[in-house]
Every structure is written in C-alpha cells, then in structure tokens.
Amino acid sequence: MTTRRGVIVGRILVIPLLLLAMEGVVAAGVFNELFVAPPSSFIPALGRNLVSGDLLPLTWITIRTVGMATVVCFSIGIPLGYLFWKVPVAQRAYEPMLGGLLAAPTILLYPVFLIFFGRTAGSIIALTTLGATVPVILNTRQALADVNPVLLRVGRSMRLTERQIFRHILLPAAVPVLFAGLRLGMIFILLAVVALEYIVGIGGLGFFISDMSFRFKTANLFAGITMVLILSVGLMYVLTRAQKAIR
Amino acid sequence: MGIEAPAAGRTRKREQRDVVAVAIQLATAALLLTAWQTVGGFLPNLSTFFPPVQDIAREAVRLFGNGILTKDITTTAYEVLWGFLIGGGAGILVGVALGSNRYLSGIFGPYVYYAAAIPKIILYPIFILVLGIGLESKIGVGAASAFFPIAINTMAGVAEVQPAFVKVARTLRVSTRQMYLYVYLPSAIGPIVAGVRVGLGGAIIGTLLAETKLASAGLGIKAINFYAEFEFAAMYVVIGFVFIVALLLNWGLGLLHRRVTRYQGDGSHSVML
Numbered sequence: 001m002t003t004r005r006g007v008i009v010g011r012i013l014v015i016p017l018l019l020l021a022m023e024g025v026v027a028a029g030v031f032n033e034l035f036v037a038p039p040s041s042f043i044p045a046l047g048r049n050l051v052s053g054d055l056l057p058l059t060w061i062t063i064r065t066v067g068m069a070t071v072v073c074f075s076i077g078i079p080l081g082y083l084f085w086k087v088p089v090a091q092r093a094y095e096p097m098l099g100g101l102l103a104a105p106t107i108l109l110y111p112v113f114l115i116f117f118g119r120t121a122g123s124i125i126a127l128t129t130l131g132a133t134v135p136v137i138l139n140t141r142q143a144l145a146d147v148n149p150v151l152l153r154v155g156r157s158m159r160l161t162e163r164q165i166f167r168h169i170l171l172p173a174a175v176p177v178l179f180a181g182l183r184l185g186m187i188f189i190l191l192a193v194v195a196l197e198y199i200v201g202i203g204g205l206g207f208f209i210s211d212m213s214f215r216f217k218t219a220n221l222f223a224g225i226t227m228v229l230i231l232s233v234g235l236m237y238v239l240t241r242a243q244k245a246i247r
Numbered sequence: 248m249g250i251e252a253p254a255a256g257r258t259r260k261r262e263q264r265d266v267v268a269v270a271i272q273l274a275t276a277a278l279l280l281t282a283w284q285t286v287g288g289f290l291p292n293l294s295t296f297f298p299p300v301q302d303i304a305r306e307a308v309r310l311f312g313n314g315i316l317t318k319d320i321t322t323t324a325y326e327v328l329w330g331f332l333i334g335g336g337a338g339i340l341v342g343v344a345l346g347s348n349r350y351l352s353g354i355f356g357p358y359v360y361y362a363a364a365i366p367k368i369i370l371y372p373i374f375i376l377v378l379g380i381g382l383e384s385k386i387g388v389g390a391a392s393a394f395f396p397i398a399i400n401t402m403a404g405v406a407e408v409q410p411a412f413v414k415v416a417r418t419l420r421v422s423t424r425q426m427y428l429y430v431y432l433p434s435a436i437g438p439i440v441a442g443v444r445v446g447l448g449g450a451i452i453g454t455l456l457a458e459t460k461l462a463s464a465g466l467g468i469k470a471i472n473f474y475a476e477f478e479f480a481a482m483y484v485v486i487g488f489v490f491i492v493a494l495l496l497n498w499g500l501g502l503l504h505r506r507v508t509r510y511q512g513d514g515s516h517s518v519m520l
Contacts, residue, residue, distance in 0.1 A: 007354055093269075190364070198371075199456055224375075
C-alpha cells in the first residue's frame with residue numbers, strides 16, 4: 001500500500017523537482033540564460049504566447065495537419081490491412097517490403113515530396129502517410145489474423161450475415177492489436193509532422209520553434225517545446241482512453 | 248462463403264505460393280521502375296525533378312568515383328556513431344536502473360515514455376545554443392534520438408527477467424555486479440538488441456535531419472544543397488546511399504537479434520523451483 005502511494009507521490013514530484021533543478025542550474029550560471037531558459041522565464045512566456053501571441057493558432061495548424069494525415073493514413077492503411085488478410089498471396093508478397101520500409105529513414109525523402117507538393121502541408125501529409133501507413137497495415141492484418149477462427153465459425157453456425165459477423169465478432173476481437181497499430185501510426189504522424197514543420201519551416205508548432213530559435217528568443221523556444229510535449233501527452237492520453245472505451 | 252479466415256498455407260503447396268509471392272514482388276518492382284522512368288516524359292521539365300535511372304547511376308559513379316562525398320560520409324558516420332554510443336550507453340544504464348527497480352520505474356517510467364513521443368529534432372536549437380554549431384550539436388540530437396528506444400526496451404527487458412532466475416541467483420549469494428552481469432543482462436539482451444536496432448535508426452534519422460537544417464558538412468546538408476541547386480540526380484544518389492546503409496545496418500542487427508535470442512527457443516521453457 002505505502003509503496004503504491006509512494007510511487008504516485010514520487011511521480012507527481014518529478015516535474016516540480018525537475019523545474020527547480022533547471023531553475024537552479026541556470027541561476028548558478030552553468031548555462032547562460034540566453035541558451036537555456038529557466039522555468040521562471042519560459043512558463044510566463046508560454047502563458048503570454050498562448051494568450052496574446054501566435055501559439056494557439058499555430059498549435060491548431062499542427063493539430064489540423066496531424067488530423068488530416070491520420071484520416072488519410074487510416075483510410076488507406078486499414079483497408080489495405082484487411083485486403084492483405086483476405087488475400088494471403090498479397091501479404092506474403094508485400095509484407096517483407098513493408099517491413100523494410102519501416103526500417104528505412106523515409107522521413108529523409110522530404111525533399112522529393114517538396115518537389116511534388118511544394119512547401120505546403122500537402123507534402124507533410126503525404127510524407128507522414130508514407131511512414132505511418134505501414135504499421136497500420138501490418139497491425140490490421142495481424143489483428144484480423146489473430147482472431148480465433150472458432151469465433152468466426154460460431155458466428156456462421158448461428159447463421160449470422162457477413163455484416164453481423166464483422167461487426168459483432170471480427171471487429172471487437174481485432175480491436176486490441178488494431179489499436180496498437182493505430183497508436184503507433186499516430187505517434188509517428190505527430191512526430192513527423194512537428195519534425196517536418198521544424199525542418200521545412202512551414203505550418204504550426206514546428207515552424208514556431210524554428211523561428212524562435214533563429215531569433216534567439218530562447219524563452220519562447222522552450223515554451224514551444226513545452227507545447228509539443230503537452231500535445232503529445234494529450235494525444236497519448238486520448239488514444240488510451242479511446243481504446244479503453246471501445247473495449 | 249462468408250467471412251472466414253483464409254486457411255493457412257498448406258506445406259505441400261508452400262513452394263508454389265512463395266514463387267508467386269516473389270513473382271509479385273518482382274512485377275511490382277518492375278512496375279515502379281517503369282513508372283519512375285516514364286514520369287519524366289510527361290512534361291518537358293519533369294525529367295529534371297525525376298531523372299531517369301541511368302542519370303542517377305551516372306551521378307553515383309561521378310560522386311563516389313571522384314571522392315566528392317568522402318568528407319561528408321565520414322562526418323556523418325562520425326556523428327551517428329558517437330550519438331549512438333552516447334545515447335545507447337545512457338539508454339542501457341537508465342534502462343537497467345529503472346527496469347530492475349519497480350519503485351523507480353513507477354516514478355520515472357511514464358516520463359520516459361512521454362518524452363519518447365516528442366521529435367528530438369526540436370531539441371536541436373537547444374543543442375546548438377549549448378554545444379555550438381559544429382559536430383557536437385548533431386551528436387546531441389543523435390544521442391537523444393537513440394536514447395529513448397534503447398532505454399524503453401532495456402527497461403522492459405530487464406523488468407521481464409524471470410523472477411525464478413533472480414531467486415536462484417540470490418540463493419547463490421551473488422554480488423550485485425554479478426547479478427547484473429550474469430542474470431539481468433543475458434536475459435534482457437534480446438529486447439536490448441531490438442531497442443538498439445530502433446535506436447540506431449533513430450540516431451541516423453536525427454543526425455541527418457539536423458544536418459539538413461544547419462551544418463557545414465555531412466550527407467544531410469549535401470543532399471539539401473543538391474536539392475537547392477536543382478542537381479536532383481545527385482540528391483537521389485545521396486538519399487539512396489543513406490537508405491541502403493540504414494537498411495543494411497537494420498538487417499544486420501536483425502540477424503544479431505535472432506542469434507542472440509536463439510537459445511530462448513519459443514519461451515515456453517518452465518523453470519522448476
């Protein structure tokens with residue numbers, strides 16, 4: 001009992017202690033305030049930028065890009081995963097290639113997409129789709145394949161229609177592994193969107209961080225990084241809740 | 248008919264099936280190649296952006312033959328190696344420390360997971376400010392990228408060491424160092440290698456992305472320079488080279504992983520105590 005409470009207390013204490021440590025390190029002169037913004041500087045900056053600055057609209061741009069990429073990725077990945085499950089030859093032919101794609105640094109292809117789509121969100125969406133669709137396809141196929149065939153036969157023996165079998169047997173059984181794939185895909189999408197925004201210098205939060213770093217506005221820079229952290233934590237939280245809700 | 252899981256391939260027909268799979272793979276590859284070659288022909292200027300394979304091959308010969316890329320290759324390799332070693336070393340240490348202690352992993356574990364989800368490239372400005380614009384900042388990004396997959400996998404690997412083994416070791420009164428070296432590490436080496444595989448990939452991506460943003464030498468900035476100067480064939484050569492190296496390293500580590508987990512069999516061995 002005490003250990004469980006101790007863990008939770010410890011976990012809550014980590015953040016304030018970390019912030020205090022940062023504050024102390026900068027105050028002691030280990031890092032120049034120009035290079036590392038202490039919490040006393042970047043937390044008010046975060047507040048300022050959220051209220052009267054560009055941070056909120058820029059965050060929204062990032063969220064929107066992530067959303068669009070997710071929609072594209074899922075609408076391509078899930079059907080393809082289903083297809084690979086239905087047609088085993090397709091799976092045996094393409095799965096090794098997809099596995100290889102997973103290992104390849106696809107994000108480095110971004111200049112090619114810039115050529116194709118220009119310096120727009122389209123190139124970001126296209127590139128992240130290329131990377132994120134792969135885990136979705138692989139996991140969808142795996143999720144469907146892992147469904148106990150006995151369950152499906154029970155459905156058929158009860159003379160359920162295909163749609164009923166799909167909705168009441170196949171889908172619920174496949175959800176855990178499927179969601180693992182979706183989660184992987186979304187994490188990759190968020191990561192890649194912010195990274196590309198930073199590298200290319202377009203869009204939302206990534207662009208904000210890049211801009212602030214070039215202007216040496218370190219407090220704003222740290223505020224932006226904090227915002228990305230908040231966004232990614234929020235996303236993971238939403239995904240976990242969604243998975244629990246579907247169960 | 249209805250929905251039914253397609254029957255698993257029967258062993259007798261397996262040879263036939265695999266030939267079909269390879270045929271499909273080759274056909275797809277040929278299709279993609281043809282598509283690439285003909286894309287340039289649709290519009291007069293498009294061939295500049297998508298040069299035919301012969302041009303790319305010619306550029307490859309020119310760039311590698313004349314040693315134009317040598318300095319960039321060594322720079323990037325140096326950065327990736329050091330980033331990987333530093334990030335990986337720290338990752339293993341942290342992973343072992345957290346994985347072997349349920350208290351610590353409960354407190355710090357979630358934070359490691361949350362921090363893992365942010366793109367480490369956005370820390371690049373901080374590394375530049377603190378470490379300067381030279382190689383060190385890229386090593387920093389590479390290290391940060393390599394750290395998290397390795398730490399997380401090591402944590403999981405160490406935490407899943409069978410308690411039976413730990414108990415047996417305790418009855419033999421082993422020292423803490425021996426415990427780590429002979430019980431935890433061999434059991435966790437599988438997940439660790441898996442983490443290393445992802446971590447190396449991360450280090451490569453992080454380092455190269457950092458180079459594309461701000462660098463004086465390296466494959467990343469070289470590729471971007473080619474892009475900016477419309478020398479697309481050369482750009483594809485550099486990107487292709489990075490891809491091939493990354494895939495080879497990944498494949499090698501995959502072999503290592505299989506070699507290292509070979510003794511574990513299918514994990515169904517029970518330990519009688």
